[in-house]
Amino acid sequence: MADSGFVELKLDYTAAAERCAAGDVVHSGVLHAGGHAWRVGCYPRESKVDDKGEYISLYFERFGESSNNLEAIFDAFLMGGDGQPCSFHATGCVQYFYREILATPVYFTKNSKISVQKPPEDWGWQRFVNRRDLESSSFMVDGKVRIMCVVIVLRDNAVPVPPSDIGAHLGGLLDRGDGTDVSFLVAGETFPAHRAVLAARSPVFRAELLGSMAEDKMACIPLQDIEPEAFRAMLRFIYTDELPVDGAVELINGGSSSSSAAAAATTKNMTTELLQNLLAAADRYDLNRLKLMCAQRLWDAxxxxxxxxxxxxxxxxxxxxxxxxxxxxxxxxxxxxxxxxxxxxxxxxxxxxxxxxxxxxxxxxxxxxxxx
Missing domain, CATH: 1.25.40.420 (Serine Threonine Protein Phosphatase 5, Tetratricopeptide repeat)
Incomplete structure (x- = not known):
């Protein structure tokens, strides 16, 4: 779950430019986000000692123990004299997304020893804004600059949850033919299936298989005006909610409902004709997602x-x-x-x-x- 915090860094630019060399840093106050304390380090003459000092550098730092599963978005932008954020020099509202490093160096301040997560270069902007551009802009007010800094923590020590594999399980159920209780005869090919799965996915199948229509009592239902390849691909989608990528569709060899061995898989190109037939089948059985997926494939080609x-x-x-x-x-x-x-x-x-x-x-x- 995301949590955010912000701090406004008020930089006395004139004073900092006079006394700071390359590598010298001015820190913001502390902000809190995602259960962590953060601060921003501003380098008025860039962060590296050998830099030319033509830019202001800006980096985020985190206090405390390291975390190897923390993801955050860092954002910083200049504030105008009217209090409005800028769209200046492409620095405003630019977001960055990073994962923390493991090491937690210890640093010393004038008052006490503190543990600070030292930021790598991609925790901010080596060239946040050109100093010459800034000095001639309206964001410099009485020698001072305001920089709004935002941290959004997306995840910290989350329990890893694998992606859903229900499609793979149901696809395997279709392949094996376990527990099938209905079959369809399409141009001489027989396709075993499960009434409950079809009824859950298609209101048309639900009416045909679980309603008062004649088909709800038939063990093998003959279908007209549909091609076997299109029906096979539609059946695969019903069970897995997917169309194959890279222009190929898995086709499961037809067999009778009494077949005990798993059907062998073959591959056939998703031709324009097959996609058109599949779109027609999706329309017939009110499978709107499949219909739109076919439409996109047809448009791509x-x-x-x-x-x-x-x-x-x-x-x-x-x-x-x-x-x-x-x-x-x-x-x-x-x-x-x-x-x-x-x-x-x-x-x-x-x-x-x-x-x-x-x-x-x-x-x-x-x-x-x-x-x-």
Whole structure:
């Protein structure tokens, strides 16, 4: 859980510039965040002795025992004379994210020995702001500069929790066929499954398998108007909530519900045609996440050769997000000139003439805008 703290460092720049050499530091007051005490070290002439002193350096420091599992965001920005934060020189509101080092050096102050976590260079900014730029800016008021410093602690000694593996477990259940109580016959291929899993994921399956429809009593349900590859990929998504990456989909060999051995896995490219069929299946069974994932894959692969077919798929299966992007693609002159020559465009004209009219209106609007 995040916890934050802040402190305003008020630097007497004129005095510090006169008496400080490179490597000399001016400290802020202490701030508290995430159960730790912090302070900020400001180096008016940079933090390294061999530096030229052209910049102000700024680093965060932590008091106390070290922690090997602490993550924090450090932020610092100049404050204007009106009390408003700046957007000056790209130093304002720039955040940094780091993990602590283990060693905890001991340092001495004039009053007592204290344990301070010495910051590495990436705990701040070696070149926080150019001194010449600062001196000529409105952030210098009466020789003084105000710097707001913020620490946000994201995690400290958290118990490591592994990522969810429920998808892997359910995917294994599908692969092994353990406890299946329903199967689907798709173009001669049989797909065993579990009624409860399908019903939990799809309201359409829930109505078919657990409601008063005829299918709720059938052990093997024949399906029409769906390709085996698309149904296989959809079934895999239902159990794992994932589509494969890198353009491949795991396909589990079909078998009867009596099969005891685990099905063998094969790999097939996620072609545009398969993605379109899968989007149609997702629409049919009200799997909106799968539908949008297919839409994104189709859009990633869109070209002048495929855009018409992809637009027809989006129009037929109610995917307004994909439809809008395809129309915008058509509105680009070079894309339109290539796409109208494809077979997909001819089919689009036959199935959805209103979409063709919409494309024409977009192009006319674009041409009118170009003439202005």
């Amino acid at each position: 869109v070209s002048a050769d495929t855009v018409a077919a992809t637009l027809a798929c989006a129009e037929a299966h109610g995917c307004p997000e994909l439809r809008k992007m395809c129309l915008e693609f058509f509105a680009v002159d070079k894309n339109f000139k290539k796409a109208v020559l494809t077979e997909g465009y001819c089919r689009l004209m036959q199935r959805f003439p209103s979409v063709i009219d919409e494309i024409g209106a977009l192009i006319e609007s674009r041409d009118n805008a170009d003439q202005r």
